[in-house]
Amino acid sequence: MHKEFSPEPDAEKSFRVPDKGNIQRRKRCGEFLGRSAAFLAAALVVLLTVSIIYFIGSKGLATFTVHGVRVTEFLFSTQWWPDRPLEEGGPAVGSLTFILGSLLVSLLAVAVSAPLSVVVAVFMVEIAPVWGQRVLQPAIEILAGIPSVVYGYVGLSLLVPFIRNYLGGEGFSVLAGFIVLSIMILPTIISVSTDSLRALPPQWKEAALALGSTRWQTIRLVLVPAARSGLITAVVLGLARAFGEALAVQMVIGNTRTIPHSLLDPTITLTSAITMDMGYTIMGSLWNSALWSMGLILLLMSFLFILVIRVVVRGGMVR
16 A cells, blocks of 8 residues: 655645735835835935035125126126235136137037037948948047047147147147047047937838938938937037036147137137136135136036027927
8 A cells, every 4th residue: 555645844835835915015115115216316316416506506606796796797807817916906807718718619629520420420320331330339439438638638749739830829729629629529429429310210211212212312301300309419418528628628728818819829718717726726715716606607508508409409490
């Protein structure tokens, strides 16, 4: 006779069906922890952004609220002499020269870099063979990874002497500044433009070709207009990068507090003035507060460009 099999107590425990209530509680607990972590991360980002804006705003407004400088004087005067003694007329903190320098260099850099970047992005997505994309993509990533001080040093060693010897002037100029900046913002505009073109539905291209359009007509009349929001975003990001760059521009632009009258004249930007003067000021002084006001101007410029582009794109004014 065979013995009837009876499982051991340990075996019964190992084959016991898990309690569904415990599983549900664990799932709910995991979902709660995940939502809490995501909420805390988002709240931290918002808190950091608001804190930075508040800190820069409070420091920048001190020029007008504490030291009594008029806003019109600060924005439209070219006199920059923050340590001038009272016997000679007192301090002067006009920032028009710095504002014009930043606008001129940044806009020229974007004017040169944006068309070239869009053309490269179109070539990578629609024209280049596979081997071409394998060559271009690492090259763009290398450009993006080069430190700004290296760009500035190359411009100082090669570009400035070239301008001085063959074009005239001292070499340190607006021309040198926006050429260096235009190369620096190329990877940003190219990367975002490439992603925008690749995100387009392939059916649009196929429909255009099926209707008899050539590849150039498809690119010019279908793909580029369809990706215009992403392309504009790429240009805005490049412009923001150009506005915020300090070291590379500072090394080649000359840093003279004068309004340039040609591309070969030296000038100075907001970021260059901040980095050059901040270490020589006392916290809370007029000079220090004026530099914080320049930082506030940079922040407001970035906000303004982003706001204008969003309004234009959403309103359908870009055609």
